[in-house]
Amino acid sequence: MHKYLIKYLNEHISTPLRESEIELVKKTFAPKQFKRKQYLLQAGDVCKYFAFITKGAMRQYSVDDKGAEHTVGLFIERWWAGDRESFIMLTPSAYNVDAWEDTEALLVTKTDLANMIDQIPVLTEWIRKLDANAAIASQRRLNAAISLSAEERYHDLEETYPEFLQRFPQHIIASYLGITPETLSRVRGLSAKK
Amino acid sequence: MHKYLIKYLNEHISTPLRESEIELVKKTFAPKQFKRKQYLLQAGDVCKYFAFITKGAMRQYSVDDKGAEHTVGLFIERWWAGDRESFIMLTPSAYNVDAWEDTEALLVTKTDLANMIDQIPVLTEWIRKLDANAAIASQRRLNAAISLSAEERYHDLEETYPEFLQRFPQHIIASYLGITPETLSRVRGLSAKK
Numbered sequence: 271m272h273k274y275l276i277k278y279l280n281e282h283i284s285t286p287l288r289e290s291e292i293e294l295v296k297k298t299f300a301p302k303q304f305k306r307k308q309y310l311l312q313a314g315d316v317c318k319y320f321a322f323i324t325k326g327a328m329r330q331y332s333v334d335d336k337g338a339e340h341t342v343g344l345f346i347e348r349w350w351a352g353d354r355e356s357f358i359m360l361t362p363s364a365y366n367v368d369a370w371e372d373t374e375a376l377l378v379t380k381t382d383l384a385n386m387i388d389q390i391p392v393l394t395e396w397i398r399k400l401d402a403n404a405a406i407a408s409q410r411r412l413n414a415a416i417s418l419s420a421e422e423r424y425h426d427l428e429e430t431y432p433e434f435l436q437r438f439p440q441h442i443i444a445s446y447l448g449i450t451p452e453t454l455s456r457v458r459g460l461s462a463k464k
Numbered sequence: 465m466h467k468y469l470i471k472y473l474n475e476h477i478s479t480p481l482r483e484s485e486i487e488l489v490k491k492t493f494a495p496k497q498f499k500r501k502q503y504l505l506q507a508g509d510v511c512k513y514f515a516f517i518t519k520g521a522m523r524q525y526s527v528d529d530k531g532a533e534h535t536v537g538l539f540i541e542r543w544w545a546g547d548r549e550s551f552i553m554l555t556p557s558a559y560n561v562d563a564w565e566d567t568e569a570l571l572v573t574k575t576d577l578a579n580m581i582d583q584i585p586v587l588t589e590w591i592r593k594l595d596a597n598a599a600i601a602s603q604r605r606l607n608a609a610i611s612l613s614a615e616e617r618y619h620d621l622e623e624t625y626p627e628f629l630q631r632f633p634q635h636i637i638a639s640y641l642g643i644t645p646e647t648l649s650r651v652r653g654l655s656a657k658k
Contacts, residue, residue: 332611340611342603355600364607394588401595406549408602409536413558415609416642417526417534448610 272296274324275376278348282396291390298386299376304328304369310351311367317356319377323347326373327437330365331445341445343367344434351375354404370438420449424457466490468518469570472542476590485584492580493570498522498563504545505561511550513571517541520567521631524559525639535639537561538628545569548598564632614643618651 276295280286287295299322304310310328311317321328328351330343342365345351356363357380378386387393410430414423424447427434435443444454470489474480481489493516498504504522505511515522522545524537536559539545550557551574572580581587604624608617618641621628629637638648 332607334611338611340607342607342610354596355603358596358600398592398595401592401599402548402552404599405595405602406552408599408606409549412602412606412609413526413534413536415606416536417528417532 271301271324271374271376272299274348275299275322278322279393279396282399283392284395285392287390287392294386294389298382299378302375302377304373304375306369306372309366309368310375311353311356311363311365313364313366314362316360317353317363317367318379320350320352320354320357320380320383321367321375321377323349323351324374324376326375327370328367328373328375329370329438329442330367332365339445340448341442344370344431344438344442344446346433346437350400370442415448420447420453421457421460423447423449424454424461428461465495465518465568465570466493468542469493469516472516473587473590476593477586478589479586481584481586488580488583492576493572496569496571498567498569500563500566503560503562504569505547505550505557505559507558507560508556510554511547511557511561512573514544514546514548514551514574514577515561515569515571517543517545518568518570520569521564522561522567522569523564523632523636524561526559533639534642535636538564538625538632538636538640540627540631544594564636609642614641614647615651615654617641617643618648618655622655 272295276287276292279295304326310319310321313333323345325347328345329341330345330351330353331339331341333339351367353363353365353367355361360380387397414426418426427443427447440454441451444451447454466489470481470486473489498520504513504515507527517539519541522539523535524539524545524547525533525535527533537545545561547557547559547561549555554574581591608620612620621637621641634648635645638645641648
């Protein structure tokens, strides 16, 4: 499983990892299997682990006072799952993260991640890209949520992450877009006719 | 003006900047004055400068096909204004950033910022916090936009950034929250009665 992570890291840094560094990466990340519906994180807990998904799909969502679920994140292979705020600040999370499919992931704690980056300085390049990309992706979704119509949001998702439409069912996609399943169904109907 | 930036940077790193480093920071950031309504960035241009605001207030917004403005960011003293995605990727921006009040800011280019951080490695601590906090703030706003009611969003803003309510008018606040000015007015009425 670690080979996927090593390949991913090497793609995001200017000098490939050396053998001793690869060994440290392997020691830092612990493999874990999740059955569908099992939790990586439950709301109210601190997000102790960030997960690099090597196989499967996960979902991050909040549950409001009325029991409705709001999907803030969807993750598949080569994505990082977890609540960044809780992981960095060590505060209780407002979100659940669970496995949507049976999932294999590599888990890391905040302390172990920091130690690894201290010992492999080139990884600073990767972590900065990861943070910057997370900020960019959140800003894009925020802009879509406050300024685009339901139809535009769907097309935006279709273009940006087409694989999500294959991996997650309608009601999850609707929740991710912040629209009702009925609106999603109407928008997809319009889209198919074009 | 640079003294505000030096103070800000020193608050975000573990070792205070030395005299030679302070000189480099001063050379890296160029002061600029903006009259109200003047642009730091216009949609379609690449965001060449990130701006540290030392006095005043700025606003980041998109304009849709119908001419409606959607406010994605509000910035006051000690905040960074600019479009992170365009600044990092050097792609044309979807946003305008302009001065809401007469504003004094310190401007930096991507290249000069990278050179400065290469020469003052302790600033990596600051830039990582800045990126991480941007990702966290965007995620919070996204969650609010897709899962909270208009009233909850207003209270969230009242708690998180009370100063925004003093510095920006109703229609900007409404746009920032993704609600109509009429809804904002109703929500504020309810809030005042409590």
